[in-house]
Amino acid sequence: MEGMPSALPDGEPVPEDGSLPAAALDGSAGRPLAFYLHVPYCATRCGYCDFNTYTATELRGSGGALASRENYAATLAEEIRLARKVLGDDPRPVSTVFVGGGTPTLLPAADLGAMLAVVREEFGLAPGAEVTTEANPDSVDPAYLERLRAAGFTRVSFGMQSASPHVLNVLERTHTPGRPEACVAEARAAGFEHVNLDLIYGTPGESDADWRATLEAAVAAGPDHVSAYSLIVEEGTRLAGRVRRGEIPMTDDDVHADRYLIAEEVLSAAGFSWYEVSNWATSTAARCRHNELYWTGADWWGAGPGAHSHVGGVRWWNAKHPGAYAQALAAGRSPGAGREVLTAEDRRVERILLELRRAAGCELSLLHTAGTAAAARALADGLLDPAAYDEGRAALTLKGRLLADALVRDLVD
CATH class of the missing domain: 3.20.20.70 (Aldolase class I)
Known part of the structure; x- marks a missing residue:
């Protein structure tokens, strides 16, 4: 089931009014x-x-x-x-x-x-x-x-x-x-x-x-x-x-x-x-x-204690405890506990991490030189679908799904 992890990352402060860049x-x-x-x-x-x-x-x-x-x-x-x-x-x-x-x-x-x-x-x-x-x-x-x-x-x-x-x-x-x-x-x-x-x-x-x-x-x-x-x-x-x-x-x-x-x-x-x-x-x-x-990197607002949000490359997360969360809102402040502004490289890596897990796969154009070489090896090893590869996409085979976590680490290099 869906859920918010109990640990929150570090990050820069969220403005009291919650405003975005x-x-x-x-x-x-x-x-x-x-x-x-x-x-x-x-x-x-x-x-x-x-x-x-x-x-x-x-x-x-x-x-x-x-x-x-x-x-x-x-x-x-x-x-x-x-x-x-x-x-x-x-x-x-x-x-x-x-x-x-x-x-x-x-x-x-x-x-x-x-x-x-x-x-x-x-x-x-x-x-x-x-x-x-x-x-x-x-x-x-x-x-x-x-x-x-x-x-x-x-x-x-x-x-x-x-x-x-x-x-x-x-x-x-x-x-x-x-x-x-x-x-x-x-x-x-x-x-x-x-x-x-x-x-x-x-x-x-x-x-x-x-x-x-x-x-x-x-x-x-x-x-x-x-x-x-x-x-x-x-x-x-x-x-x-x-x-x-x-x-x-x-x-x-x-x-x-x-x-x-x-x-x-x-x-x-x-x-x-x-x-x-x-x-x-x-x-x-x-x-x-x-x-x-x-x-696929859309915008979403996560409301509630510990919830994460993402809008236009800005990610933030709320105070974890329900009491602290409610107290911030009662005081007219954003309940955001921290945020980060994703770089172009951050967003490239996230696209590969998330899109590779989908049946549609990710665009080979997202890969750097080392990742492109890793994709070619994965294709030879039967981890990527040849038809999708010919169309410019890295899409997992059933064997590839079993090794998806390891493969994605190679592709993001």
Whole structure:
């Protein structure tokens, strides 16, 4: 699932009014504009989670009423209004909105609808705009989903992770097996045309059979989009502690590769096509357009604690803690904690890093001499598609997808 990492980079200060360098909006008319709305609350913290999220216990006595979720929608609305001031008379309507977390559906559906309404009031939504929220399977019911759909949400993404009880137990997920699949049916009944299931592979103790059963259960549920991510054991998490103490084994890279191949096999047989290394969809319309904007360098404003934004080569990030975030807005200040202005080289490298992961690949013209030589070697090794290469693009083969992280390091040189 989407989420904001718990660690923030260093950077230069953000002006108190949040203003951007004038050059940031140069050429903006040709770039889509999106919003990411971060909801930092969770009922419990999963053992593998390193996102910027907080349980009620973690917030108690730390930020007081400002950090509470009861008035969070109103607080977030203040940042959306700040975005309108910062972007001035920018006429672009919003192409996509993604509400992530945390667990956005811990808030009442009316609160999520209110947050979306402020985006609509301040900026307008483009015709056919995609509006997504993440949801935990045990935090919604049919009535809740119907209210979301009525509020203007067009897409919902459920965190399934696994169909295996023992895998869910290692991940410390609270939903029962079978509940995510039921949620897909409930979302369809509520009128959602686009439904995603998020899966995780490579959990300690998971077998190939467990993973295959998870994929088959996900496909049988009838979503039109599946995301499958390899588990990363992040330092500081409870899962990392269990691995360090030898309570559970670390899954090795070869197993991760085998699981990815199983995912490609099962999903492609079911009519899904990959369009990004970790994402499969049943059609072009089913792809997550919001994520595609991230991968192609569009402009987006990330509202919420720890949320990251990017407009015209300027990237900034908000204060992490909900209390500090709310306090800044209450004082009339930007909640931005730091920012960086990307150089032309930064943007070139980012384009390669992000675009290579897409089925369309990246333009070979982005590569420098060493990168061009690396691409030629990758082509000879079967990592890049020859037809795309002849058209001037570096596009991954299935073998290349397995080695994408290593290959991209060679191409950016």
